[in-house]
Amino acid sequence: MNFTLKIWRQKNAKAKGKFVTYKLNDISSNCSFLEMLDILNEQLVLKGDEPVAFDHDCREGICGTCSLYINGHPHGPDTAVTTCQLHMRKFRDGDTIVVEPWRAKPFPVIKDLIVNRNAFDQIIQAGGFISVNTGGIPDANAILIPKEDADYSMDAAACIGCGACVAACKNASAMLFVAAKVSHLALLPQGKAEASDRVQAMVRKMDELGFGNCTNTGACEAECPKQISITNIARMNREFLGAKVGSQKKRVSSGGGF
């Protein structure tokens, strides 16, 4: 297969970026999208040009490293896959393919197609956890968790933190990402103890980092490679309202470094 690629090139965070066009021929339809970029890069390096920088690691759809906004869709035109699982057979011979980085203010470009998603880590650090130290834990079967709750929790926990939801959203909202973590923990008895503090802390951090508001367009769910449902956002809103905004308790650090 032959393709025309229009790829966003940007030397670094400060430089101005632009689209550069490349022609690529004789690509197997069984090639993955990233393998196609590998081939392009091999050619660029041999010509003495700089290869296109893009994020990738596990190449099996689970680490959440790969991104790319392809022809207007985060992770490309296929459904329920990450870019590393997207294959060239999803395109037509002769297609022009436009490749951009995630576009969102809280995700600044580092180079070419690579963005900084550290904001997601900061949201988790704000409260996306259950406060337990290592050891001294009762037997795992001491807590009974109805299968249904565990399953719903797992549905939300499947989020890979790739940022496609933010990239898909016209407001660059991180609601789906935050809601997935809030739901994952709030649905489990272990997570209930600090559910109210958690949702407030995470939402506050999300706002502080400059993510936009949710206007219920559902683009995030449609583009999510793990098909995380927006019902999680409804659940988070319930948690948030139930938490009585501003009721978050001041904490004395428990365990560690006291």
Add this chain to the structure above:
Amino acid sequence: MNKLNSKIPEGPLAQKWSNYKDHINLVNPANKRKLDIIVVGTGLAGASAAASLGALGFKVKAFCYQDSSRRAHSIAAQGGINASKNYQNDGDSVYRLFYDTIKGGDYRAREANVYRLAEVSGNIIDQSVALGVPFAREYGGLLDNRSFGGAQVSRTFYARGQTGQQLLLGAYSALSRQVKLGNVELFERHEMLDVVLVEGRARGIIARNLVDGNIERYSAHAVILATGGYGNVFFLSTNAMGSNTTAIWKAFKRGALFGNPCFTQIHPTCIPVHGDYQSKLTLMSESLRNDGRIWVPKRKEDVEALRHGKMKPKDISEENRDYYLERRYPAFGNLVPRDVASRAAKERCDAGFGVGETGLAVFLDFAASIKRLGKSTIEERYGNLFQMYYKIVNEDPYENPMMIYPAVHYTMGGLWVDYELQSTIPGLFVAGEANFSDHGANRLGASALMQGLADGYFVLPYTMQNYLADQINVPRFKTDLPEFDAAESAVNAQIQKLMNIKGNKTADHFHKQLGKIMWEYVGMGRNKAGLEKAVEQIRQVKADFWKDLKIPGETTELNPELEKAGRIADFLELGELMAMDALNREESCGGHFREEYQTPEGEAMRNDEKYMYVAAWEFKGENSVPEMHKEALKYESIEVKQRNYK
């Protein structure tokens, strides 16, 4: 002088760990915060260690090359994690998990370490549940289990086909909490390029900031390497693209001994190779062997008909199918350990019964289970794996059997460590896949997650205190010591040397060449002539690499080609050591199959008299032959037998 003191505690096997814990030196809370620990790698071992040590009050700096600590490759583990809870009332116990692990490792692992691993396995499940890991449950609300290879009990806990992801996110959340509490500082997109020794002890690292190319210095009272395995020496493997050996290889060159480098796990169920542009291989979880049956056609004419599309797999009648694992190993059937299953697949394909375009594949068939349990049950158990297979291969595994073939997956070898997980460099600890410790010559499925978390949550928090107890009066280290100057200069010199080659071939070109040699001669079947050839050819590739490598761009910016080149330079050296180690070990054991040493039935034939030891290699300088040291393995609580899964 014997360099290898394994420091196995006194007392009967079952009491060793308790005895050890009862008698170690501890550090009081006020002193803990004066002590710094560097953790390199944030997978299961690294994240759990950093979180646990931070919770104790130590000041931790954690490094990873990924853009977020949540993305370490532990995240890709699919099937599950073993623990000897005996929730199923099917006869499991600490001893049985210990026994299965030693036997699965073909009697090449250290008894005391493995027993400890089995002992703390239950705590890992408790800990993970407390952190919110949504393990699969029964309708009554209790935890569910499944079976994995090499065991006759159901002791594997799982979270759909994403157990590694969920366990890692659990450890990552604990780590994130310690970041918030100020006990852990994270350094993402940082790659460790050397370990710094001061007066013989590990006291810091040199790391490259992958965003701006800065070479940075970090000091600490002790260093933990939890940087994973080196399967990418084969180029194609199930590892992440960035997984590499550099951290442990640099430590090796600073004096840490490397244990059993040739012990590599070839996983039997991966999606077969399909083209020379392919960048990695995808695993299909071992858990699939719970409900999938492995077979190839019995008749060569059916093989031909399949290849030419004249026949579909389901057209082949039962009597013309060879369920070769069930035939050869009736007691364990499709759930034999990985090394056995991989060799059996290779044997059938080599004999001309392989399927698929290349003839290098076998069927993994769910038709019988779908008929017995219904499609929805299979979907619930393995849905994400079936989807992954469908997206990659473009064929529906609910309709047609999967095609699978063995691929490089895990490395049992790694830096040699004693009972305290300390390497031969004082103050340098090694955890998870990066060390050699618990799996012998073959790891059982669902045991990597167990070991990584055991090391991080429950072993290092004790053993590091024992090491740090007499360090409380050592003030924080400055990074302007001459040792840091020297290490940084060496790192810069290597980077400049790589950049200055200015040749005509990309880093991947050499990596692929190395991978082909490794797979051909140091892969599933090894022999003397092939291994000797491998050493020779690897040296040639290495020479070419240093003459003809091309790296575009600058050193002072994000430069993926430079990152790759540095890693491949180390893989080229490691590959040679692996071949040497495989040459030395004139026996077959676990994943190490020397074709000269097999039973008449084609099973691995050990030589316990000569090789019941850990081969620990010592670096002797560039272009010098490394020296091998032996740690004899003693089995006091277990009878050493030929492995039998029949």
